[in-house]
Amino acid sequence: MAGESLNDLAAFLVVAEELNFTKAAKRLGVSQSALSQTVRVLEARLGLRLLTRTTRRVVPTEAGERLLRSIGPRIEEIQRELMVLSELREKPSGVIRLTSTEYAAASILWPVVSKLVQEYPDIKVEIITDYGLTDIVRDRFDAGVRPGETIAKDMIAVRIGPRMRMAIAGSPDYFARRPPPKTPQELTSHNCINLRLSGHGGLYAWEFEKNGRELSVRVDGQLVFNTGSLILTAALQGRGLCYLPEGQLAPYVEEGRLVRVLSDWCEPFSGYHLYYPSRRQPTPAFALLVEALRYRDKS
Numbered sequence: 001m002a003g004e005s006l007n008d009l010a011a012f013l014v015v016a017e018e019l020n021f022t023k024a025a026k027r028l029g030v031s032q033s034a035l036s037q038t039v040r041v042l043e044a045r046l047g048l049r050l051l052t053r054t055t056r057r058v059v060p061t062e063a064g065e066r067l068l069r070s071i072g073p074r075i076e077e078i079q080r081e082l083m084v085l086s087e088l089r090e091k092p093s094g095v096i097r098l099t100s101t102e103y104a105a106a107s108i109l110w111p112v113v114s115k116l117v118q119e120y121p122d123i124k125v126e127i128i129t130d131y132g133l134t135d136i137v138r139d140r141f142d143a144g145v146r147p148g149e150t151i152a153k154d155m156i157a158v159r160i161g162p163r164m165r166m167a168i169a170g171s172p173d174y175f176a177r178r179p180p181p182k183t184p185q186e187l188t189s190h191n192c193i194n195l196r197l198s199g200h201g202g203l204y205a206w207e208f209e210k211n212g213r214e215l216s217v218r219v220d221g222q223l224v225f226n227t228g229s230l231i232l233t234a235a236l237q238g239r240g241l242c243y244l245p246e247g248q249l250a251p252y253v254e255e256g257r258l259v260r261v262l263s264d265w266c267e268p269f270s271g272y273h274l275y276y277p278s279r280r281q282p283t284p285a286f287a288l289l290v291e292a293l294r295y296r297d298k299s
Contacts, residue, residue, distance in 0.1 A: 008042040009067075010075055011035060012050060016060050016068045092285040093122035099136060100145035102129045102228045103248050104272045108161050109145060112292045123285045131226065132198035137277055142286055148270035155275040160293040163268045166207070167246040169258040173238035180261045184208045184217045187262075191240040192219035196226045206243045209267040219243075271295075 011028060015035065018024040025032040043050050050064035060068055100109055105127050113125050128141075136144045151157045168187075170180075181187050187206065195204040203224065205216040221240045225231050228244055235242035236257055242249070246266070252258040274293055282290065 006075070006078070008038050008045075009071060011038045012042055012064075013068065013072055013075055015039060015051065015058060016064060016072075019058050021058060091122060092120050092283075092288050094283055094285045095124045095126065096143075096286055096289055097126045097128070097141045098143055098145065099128050099130060099134045099139070099141045101131055101272075103245050104145045104161070105129050107247060108272055108293070112289070116289060116292060120285070120288070123288075125289075129227070130198040131195060131204065131228075134198075136275075143274050143276040143290075145272055145274055148273040151273055151275045154278060156278050157273040157275045158290055158293070159271065159295045160274050161272040161295050162297070164271045165246040165266045165268050166243060167249045167253075167260055167266055168206070168241055168243050168262050169235060169249050169253060169260045170241045171236060171238040171257065172259055174235075174240065175259055180259070182262075184215055184262060184265055187217050187219050187241070190219070190221070192221040193231045193234050193240040193242050194219065194221060194224040195228070195231060195243075196224050198226060204243075208262070208265040210265045215265075 011024075014027055015021060015024040018027065021032050021036055025035045028035060030038075039051060046063075048063045049061050050067060052059045052061055098105075098109065109127060113127070117123055117125060133146070133150060134141065134144055136142075145160065148157060148159065168181075174191075178190060181190060184206070192206075196202075197204055203218070205218050208215045208217065219241075223231075223234050223239060225234070228248065231242045232244060232248065232252075234240060236252065241261075249258055249260065253260050274290065
């Protein structure tokens with residue numbers, strides 16, 4: 001009843017302001033007959049005539065004028081507050097937790113997230129970097145970022161970057177002491193910098209492909225890290241060979257600080273994907289992030 005009365009009062013105010021049922025009905029988006037019936041119901045409920053109707057005009061009665069003066073500003077205030085509440089409901093907000101490899105977080109996630117949190121102050125984003133196959137459901141992540149080939153089939157996978165390649169490189173100082181490998185098998189005699197995977201704790205096997213032939217090599221060396229940035233630092237200082245995304249090594253190769261080898265064994269693969277459970281009901285904030293990250297090939 002209270003909700004109906006509020007709507008009826010709001011309708012009366014529009015008629016009283018327009019002094020015309022036709023104009024008021026158009027403003028409210030209802031038929032003239034429906035609006036007239038609404039006002040009659042309100043008058044019957046109050047036991048007072050609020051409007052004097054003639055064939056030419058509509059004029060508020062004394063009771064109508066008093067109602068207009070007393071509740072008009074209040075109704076407008078209530079309507080403004082309801083509009084604000086509606087905007088708050090529709091405004092993207094909340095916390096988004098993501099797990100990602102270090103390079104993907106820096107090169108793909110961060111440029112998008114940086115703009116997102118600036119534009120939407122009510123969105124919070126947490127990015128945890130690791131290289132393991134994280135169970136995002138168990139660890140309460142909203143989504144993860146990994147190469148497309150490693151994502152479980154029961155997950156929704158959204159491509160967020162172009163096809164990419166891995167690369168093997170060492171410093172000029174390193175190759176001054178050792179000849180460059182010509183095949184992946186020759187890496188077993190080199191000092192290679194290994195990556196320790198989180199979760200199961202194993203070392204990442206270096207993967208190769210050439211002419212449809214796939215090959216994995218378990219390399220060895222003096223150093224093991226669990227972050228790509230430390231692997232890169234060690235390689236730049238001549239401590240061994242590194243196996244990292246091509247894009248991460250490209251600036252240093254161009255500068256001559258690293259020398260790339262075995263490039264003919266590093267075939268392109270699908271690149272990074274955002275993945276999350278198929279049964280997940282996306283929040284407005286999460287849906288916004290997915291669309292902002294979605295890769296659109298412009299080639």
